Every structure is written in C-alpha cells, then in structure tokens.
Amino acid sequence: MKIGVVAARTGVAVHVLRHWEDEGVxxxxxxxxxxxxxxxxxxxxxxxxxxxxRVGLSLASIRLILxxxxxxxxxxxERHLQHVRNQxxxxxxxxxxxxxxxxxxxxxxxxxxxxSAYAAG
Amino acid sequence: MKIGVVAARTGVAVHVLRHWEDEGVxxxxxxxxxxxxxxxxxxxxxxxxxxxxRVGLSLASIRLILxxxxxxxxxxxERHLQHVRNQxxxxxxxxxxxxxxxxxxxxxxxxxxxxSAYAAG
DNA sequence: TCTTGACCTCAGGTCGACCTGAGGTTCTAG
DNA sequence: CTAGAACCTCAGGTCGACCTGAGGTCAAGA
Ligand SMILES: [Zn+2]
Ligand SMILES: [Zn+2]
Ligand SMILES: [Zn+2]
Ligand SMILES: [Zn+2]
Numbered sequence: 001m002k003i004g005v006v007a008a009r010t011g012v013a014v015h016v017l018r019h020w021e022d023e024g025v026x027x028x029x030x031x032x033x034x035x036x037x038x039x040x041x042x043x044x045x046x047x048x049x050x051x052x053x054r055v056g057l058s059l060a061s062i063r064l065i066l067x068x069x070x071x072x073x074x075x076x077x078e079r080h081l082q083h084v085r086n087q088x089x090x091x092x093x094x095x096x097x098x099x100x101x102x103x104x105x106x107x108x109x110x111x112x113x114x115x116s117a118y119a120a121g
Numbered sequence: 122m123k124i125g126v127v128a129a130r131t132g133v134a135v136h137v138l139r140h141w142e143d144e145g146v147x148x149x150x151x152x153x154x155x156x157x158x159x160x161x162x163x164x165x166x167x168x169x170x171x172x173x174x175r176v177g178l179s180l181a182s183i184r185l186i187l188x189x190x191x192x193x194x195x196x197x198x199e200r201h202l203q204h205v206r207n208q209x210x211x212x213x214x215x216x217x218x219x220x221x222x223x224x225x226x227x228x229x230x231x232x233x234x235x236x237s238a239y240a241a242g
Numbered sequence: 243t244c245t246t247g248a249c250c251t252c253a254g255g256t257c258g259a260c261c262t263g264a265g266g267t268t269c270t271a272g
Numbered sequence: 273c274t275a276g277a278a279c280c281t282c283a284g285g286t287c288g289a290c291c292t293g294a295g296g297t298c299a300a301g302a
Contacts, residue, residue, distance in 0.1 A: 004278060014279090019260060033268060035279055044231040047240035048218075055208070055215040056177065058258075065222060066230075074223065081219045084212050087176070091205050091212070094176040097169075098202045101186060102195065109187075110165040119168035125248060135249090136291060144289090154298060156249055179288075243302100250297065261286070268279065 001038045010046050025049055025063045093121050122159045131167050146170055146184045214242050
C-alpha cells in the first residue's frame with residue numbers, strides 16, 4: 001500500500017509517516033522503484049503509535065515497544081506502566097483542581113484550602 | 122524571597138523561573154535594585170504550575186488558569202477538563218496494552234486480538 | 243574595603259516532533 | 273506517449289520549553 005493511501009486511511013500526514021520511518025518506529029518495505037510499501041501490519045502499528053502518543057510516549061519509547069528484539073524493552077515498558085499509573089492519580093487531582101478554580105473566589109490561592117491542596121500535591 | 126531560595130524550595134531551576142516569568146505565568150515583584158522578589162503566594166502558584174505541567178498543560182494554558190482576568194479563561198479550563206477526562210480513558214487503554222505487550226507472543230500485532238483492540242481504539 | 247557569590251539581561255543553542263520547499267523520479271490516466 | 277499527480281531525498285524552518293554562556297551589577301561576610 002502506498003504512503004498516500006496510508007495517510008488517508010490513518011489520518012497521519014505523509015511527511016509524518018516519513019518522519020516515523022526516519023526514527024525507526026514504523027519502517028515500511030520498498031517497491032523496486034524505491035517507493036514506500038505498507039502492509040496491514042504496518043497500518044496496525046501506525047494506529048498503535050498514535051494511541052501511545054496520546055498518553056505522552058515519545059517516538060523513541062514507542063519504537064522500543066513495537067520491536068520485541070530491542071535491548072531494554074521490558075524495562076522501558078515497565079517504567080511507562082508505572083508512569084501511566086501515576087498519571088491517573090495526577091489526572092484525578094488535576095480534574096478536581098480545574099473544577100474548583102472555575103468557581104474559586106479567593107484572591108490568593110495560598111489562602112484557599114482547595115487551591116493549596118493542589119499546590120501541595 | 123530571592124530567586125535562588127525559591128529554586129531550592131521548589132526544585133525549579135533558576136533559569137526556568139525566569140522563563141516562566143517571561144511567559145507571564147508567575148511574575149514576581151522586584152526589589153529596588155531589580156532583583157526578583159517572590160512571596161508565598163508566588164511559591165504556591167509555582168507548585169501549581171508543576172502539577173499542571175505533569176498532566177500536559179502548556180505554559181500558555183497555565184497562565185490563563187492562574188489569572189482570573191484573562192479572556193477566554195473559562196473556555197480553556199473547560200476544554201482542559203474535557204481533555205483530562207479523555208486522558209483517563211486513554212490511560213486505561215494504554216495500561217491494558219502495555220501490560221499485554223510484555224507477554225504477547227504474536228509475531229504480527231495485526232493477528233493478536235489484544236494488540237488489534239488497542240490499534241482500533 | 244574587598245572579594246565572592248548570587249543576581250541581572252540578552253543572545254544563541256538544544257531537543258523532540260513535526261513542517262515546508264526545492265529539485266528530481268515514477269506512476270497512471272487520457 | 274505525454275501531462276500531471278504522487279512519489280523520492282535532502283536541506284532548512286518552526287514551536288514549546290528549556291539550557292548555556294557572556295558580560296555586567298548587587299550584596300553580605302572576612
Ligand atoms: Zn476556595
Ligand atoms: Zn481556590
Ligand atoms: Zn496476543
Ligand atoms: Zn498482542
């Protein structure tokens with residue numbers, strides 16, 4: 001499958017697909033003429049890249065996750081799992097804070113218990 | 122309070138504090154001689170900046186959140202609340218995926234139901 | 243007073259993840 | 273067989289959030 005078709009199907013711009021190849025994240029095959037040639041497996045992986053990016057993983061980490069043979073893979077995944085779990089707590093706190101500040105009337109946040117609680121976290 | 126003391130207390134490097142001032146996020150007072158002078162309220166806000174950054178908010182958004190009088194503040198906060206709620210779902214999916222790939226033995230992710238499920242999301 | 247460390251500004255560099263454009267080749271529809 | 277779309281590489285730009293260094297000012301202890 002050609003790069004333009006993949007871009008249309010995945011919503012990932014052509015130059016981005018080329019960039020991800022440069023970074024070794026999803027490396028397509030090549031036709032005899034040198035054009036990139038993507039399989040369904042590649043497309044599958046591209047979607048995984050997007051999902052991983054949405055939770056803040058870098059291309060370097062995603063590359064590790066997608067390639068079973070890379071050194072330090074397990075460690076990176078476990079580190080990110082830990083990070084993902086921490087993020088959920090951070091998000092709960094952030095949700096509470098953002099909800100609060102919408103209606104907080106304190107001039108100084110340092111005098112507001114709710115705001116201070118978030119600053120302390 | 123001088124910038125060096127604040128850096129030590131908050132764990133935020135001096136040049137970062139200066140950068141945050143440039144961006145209008147936390148703007149300290151000044152002494153007669155032109156040195157930055159932080160109050161406890163400033164320190165409180167600095168901690169909030171860190172917490173907000175940890176959930177992916179940009180300095181521009183954080184500035185809006187910290188300054189009640191800025192235009193479009195409510196909209197930005199509500200947009201980020203929505204984002205925060207989405208993130209929690211993303212994180213649940215990512216946690217499941219990362220846990221799975223640690224032990225997935227499929228050569229092609231497109232042939233693994235668990236991996237495919239994450240690609241589909 | 244003098245020294246030494248902390249502070250100041252301003253200019254330029256880095257890093258990750260793109261984005262844009264130039265200049266050239268390949269594919270495909272008419 | 274030819275025009276135009278789609279592909280290729282490579283060089284350089286952008287953006288956010290820092291980071292580094294030069295060259296100078298200010299302040300607290302010996
Ligand atoms: Zn309050
Ligand atoms: Zn409050
Ligand atoms: Zn499986
Ligand atoms: Zn799997």
